[in-house]
Amino acid sequence: MAEPFVVAVPTGMRIRTRLRVNEDEDAALRAVGTHPGHLAGKDLAARCALGNGAKHLGRGPRKQALTFMSSSRWAGTITRISDDQRQMGADNLYRQREQLYDAAEAIVGRLKVEVGTEVKDAQGRTIKGYASKTERWVKQQRLQVLRAKLEEIERRIEGGQVSVVRGGRDLMKKRHNLASAGLTEPEWCEAWDAARLFLSADGEADKLWGNETIRLSPETGVLSLRLPTPLVRLSNTSGSVPTYVFETPLRFSYHADEWAAQAMSGAVSYTISYEPATNRWYLDASWSIAAVPTPSLASLKAGNTLGVDLNADHLAGWVLSPDGNP
Secondary structure, three states: OOOOOOOOOOOEEEEEEEEOOOHHHHHHHHHHHHHHHHHHHHHHHHHHHHHHHHHHOOOHHHHHHHHOOOOHHHHHHHHHHHHHHHHHHHHHHHHHHHHHHHHHHHHHHHHOOOOOOEEEOOOOOEEEOOOOHHHHHHHHHHHHHHHHHHHHHHHHHHHOOOOOOOOOHHHHHHOOOHHHHOOOHHHHHHHHHHHOOOOEEOOOOOOHHHOOOEEEOOOOOOEEEEOOHHHHHHOOOOOOOOEEEOOOOOOOOOOHHHHHHHHHHOOOEEEEEEEOOOOEEEEEEEEEOOOOOOOOHHHHHOOOEEEEEEOOOOEEEEEEOOOOOO
């Protein structure tokens, strides 16, 4: 059994509520989400084309180019998310390289042992040879495939070639086999367009209610969306700032008090998403939590603890003393 350990306290919170819209609001959300979505696709392609060298360039030039076609805040969120997606793609390459290397090393270790025999390594572990010459031959072919893939991954890492799909690689692959995915072509297109909408705004601690682009009032629950410059015609307010205000107030069903306290004193990030399968819009709110030291296992075991057994239809709980007695 693995040694016990203490899970670190979460450093962030994310909650969701349903956004009920009428036809006009639905059309406005699709229009607003589509325009930054196109910009996000172009910026992500530009970021991936820069390769590893972009670490020293920053995102200032890209943000400046996008500001004219949206706004400074929209451009800031787009470029930040593009950087995050590209970094996640690079991390995936590193993990894939490690997995391929481990798989190849395991085969090499067993190939060194004759068929049907076993030996002890320097650490005293038993290494078995393959059961038959046929299995050994198949594994030799497999090793060549793994090494070819590993060579390709190394080349991509060295050249900074990262592949990222806006909308998700899994959904993209379903387009080539709609029958097995249980989708028709119109249904897939709707899901693809929904996944590529961009309706996200980073929080701002020094702004009212923690966000200047997507703003939700903790007092009234009124949601307002600051429009990109090319879509000012959609504004339904009379102020100087082009804004779209939604009619139905929103309420979070859990962690609402924590969200309200954060919105009144700090930054809150928002994301609006659409699920075609249920024809529903959702609003997600997320914010950071102040980091606290993780208690040691010894300090937690000094007093009584609650042990919980996860069963199929119930939870069985026991309060245990420091020596483990219920």
